[in-house]
Amino acid sequence: MKAYKLFSFLLLGSLILGGCHQDDGNTDDQVTVEPIREGDYGYSLPYVDSSTSVIHSKYGSNKLDTYFMGQQGLELAKQYFDPNTTYASEGSILEASELERFDSSLRGLGLLKYKTDYNPEGLNPEKGTYVESGTGINMYDAIIVSDIYEVDFVDENGDYVGFQFTIVMNENITYSVAQTNEDGSVATDENGNVILQSGTQTGQMSDDQLFNYGSLEAGQRLVNYLRNNHPEVGNLPIHVLLYKTVSSDSMTSGSFIGQSYVTTRSSTSYERLTQEWTFAPSTRLSELDSVLANQISTMKSTLFENFPTEVGFYGRVFFINNMAEEVEIEINMRGKTYVEIQSLIQYVVSLAPDINENSCELNIHVKSDGDTVALIHRAKNSETITTSLV
DSSP: OOHHHHHHHHHHHHHHHHHEEOOTTSOTTOEEEOOSSTTSOEEEESOOOOTTHHHHHHHOOOHHHHHHHHHHHHHHHTTTSOTTTOEEEEOOSOOHHHHOEEOTTOOEESTTSEEOSSOTTOOEEETTOEEEOSSSOEEEEEEEEEEEEEEEEEOTTSOEEEEEEEEEEEEEEEEEOBOBOTTSOBOBOTTSOBOBOSSOEEEEOOHHHHHHHIIIIIHHHHHHHHHHHOTTTTTOOEEEEEEEOOOTTOSSOOEEEEEEEEOSSSOOOOEEOOEEEEEESOHHHHHHOHHHHHHHHHHHHHHHHHOOSOEEEEEEEEEETTEEEEEEEEEEEOOOSHHHHHHHHHHHHHHGGGSGGGSSEEEEEEEETTEEEEEEEEOTTOOOEEEEEO
16 A cells, blocks of 8 residues: 555554544534644544445455545545545445345345345346446446445534545446347347346446446436435535446556536536556556656666665556556565665665656655565655655
8 A cells, every 4th residue: 555645544543642632612522633744634533433344345356445545535525625624534324234235035235236126226237237338248237336435524513514425336347148039139038028148247347338337327326315315414515436446456456437526416417537557667657658657667777786686676656637646666675684774775765856756746665575664755746755764
């Protein structure tokens, strides 16, 4: 994960006793924690674990996704909920049973299940229908939506001012294929229902098709459900995000592909978001930003030249609208002596200013035999590089 941000999060835990306060108009148990970094959200305490965490654990595909969804989701929320006047809090509106439950006949109910006559709130496609993949495949009974994450926004008194709901959509979608007649038409039974081939398949849906489904179907149903079933939501603004996961063995996170800020009874329009993680160095990085690709390649090669011992180098870059927002680099060495470890750290610090000319955030995680020995950070649009020795 992001070394510097994770470090800051852990530091936040250690500062809670010294950095929190209760406002005069607050209830006895309402506590607010001020942010460590200017421009970030403070948090409302005490922390209460949501029952939906059970669902998150069950369907979580990539451990990198959970942290990135939260971090980047809050960044996107800043344009709607001012961090100077609002606090973020763990979601408390949706319960686990609203995401998934089963009736006496073991039929799946809840937001994460198929839409049916007995489960009208389901965010996945209606049973027996198909969704186009964008690559020429008709996906019947596709499982597109896998989870929903919630963040609540409150004022200094703990009163709701708005909500953020992230609809998590699968990159690898499980679906069925329709049987066909000799003339190529779709086979149906005597009731007109499509006959599906036995078993299921897994395939990918284009980002455009995922965005269309999320904005036209899943997002609309979720907002309608919240407005109609939760009086505490009422007409307060809802920030809906569409997130595409990656496979569980991926070394990168997924990305947000759309958002809508809903102030009416239902969603109106969605903004298309273009985000992407790419490895560094890589051919894809060279396509997106050849200058940055050369800078990272140079860091890697000079590092190997000056330290003949075994050194591992892994990097990834986060792009928004084809512009580099963050560079993350992990360097792992088999350090034998203190001098060797410290000289490598200092050399990496000397190379850091050459990465993207201070215009994007930079996080470098230095390890020796798997143990963290240094965290190097530079904020976006800053020339200041901070190094924390562990």
